Amino acid sequence: MKKISIYRPKTVDEAVQILSSHGTEAGVYAGGTDLLIRLKNRLTQAPSYLVDIKTIDNLRYIKEDAQGRVQIGAATKLSEIADSELLKQRYPMLVQAIHMISSPELRNASTIGGDLLQEVWCQYLRGGYSCWRNGGHLCYGAIGDNSYYHSAMGGRLCYAVYPGDAAVALIPFDASVKLATSAGTKELTVEQLVPGDLLVDGRIQSHVVRFNEILTEVILPQPKPNLRASFEKLRPRGVWDFAMASLALSLQVRDNAIEDSRVVFGGIAGKPVREHAVENFLRGKTLSADLGDRAVAIALANAAPLKYNSTKIDMAKGLLASGLVRLNGNN
């Protein structure tokens, strides 16, 4: 493992200054369940200067603000979210999703900010291959075993899937995040935060956070009235594993008629895939036994599976059908 230096700033401003002074050589260190593995994997993009934000005491909280929104500090542990009575009561689907992330031990260390901004878990990257994310110019996943960690919806140089579950579950609530930057605070929706692979500061990454910015808070608006929501995740084992495919589904239902919906797939593309075609189809429909079949027929029309991962699309469509059945019964 390469030699590293650790900073322990006391404030977010101080942390931003340290990050600014080291450029892309520095990185934010919180739970460490992704960052420390990247260092152990000896990835070229792993930082040499760690800015430990655990020592900043105002980044770990779950609280309600005056407008009834819930704010979650970026350094809040996933286990704290999973145990939060406020979140269980207001956003049970989010809590359900957080419970499905990795294992209890890791949820005790991982933070919500880290889950949102984690690096991809492609076996070629983590195995030290010289790929796009590791100093090379070729995606081995596109031509190798792409059955699990790679996109079935096309790609942009790197074909790894965005691995996080929290973003998938936050998008149906129209959640947003705050970023601390050297020019002040920036607010983005979660969809804007993880728009899929793009070049940021000369590197390919799944999120838009620049080298000198820190994600500080997740904000959940008040849930809409008559909201039903579910999260399902298919994975090789019952714990630990990343999604082969997942679905966060929310329906706003009045008198059995769908007024609004959010359909967000995870584990199948380089970003959480919000399926607007299905959302538009569902709007105005009555919940019924055959609705799932009709929704599945139009879902993921622009799928572009690689050689070994077309099953991800089948799984995602299956989740959509079962999610609609579940929410139909949930009245």
Added chain:
Amino acid sequence: MFDPVGCLAEFSPEPFLEIAARLSGKKQTSKSGSRAYWHLLNLMETSGYKTIESLELKAVDSATIYDDVAPALFELKAMGIKRFIVSSLSETAVTRFLARCAPVGFDGIWNRDNAGGIKALPLARALQGASLRPNRTMFLTDTAEGLKVAESVGVNAVLMMNDPDESRRLATRNPAGGIVSLHELADFIRIVRAERGARQA
């Protein structure tokens, strides 16, 4: 640098295999238009560039041009990247192929007639004609022969990873990089520029 075969379009192997069979008297099979094309070029090299123009034109006419050719080439143009056709096809065949493409325009078109030969010669003429630096030039290819040709003139060979299994084999031959689709080429160049900028800083 782009060769239409395997780089800008999916070519059927049959017309190239038929020419090869008539030249050599031996029938070969291949599922890949690119590999059939390079097999033919190997035969042409030893037979004084004999070919059958009508079958070459048939290959061009039946080729399926990739959807992202026009947007990718326009984006490269907007970035100030010079784009060249370098092909071992005849002048007539290349002209007919380009007539089927959107009017993207190229900074140079080299074929076996105006280059005076095949394989590396069109690349060498393009380098010479436009005073290009080989280490700042990319040649897109999806075959082992294409990689060798690029190496012989010192340009960076970029794999078009059309066939995953073949690409996995070719990736072991140290190409400068690889792309799945032409739409990725602009990002490829942006990354290389950023890396070069970081090294210089």
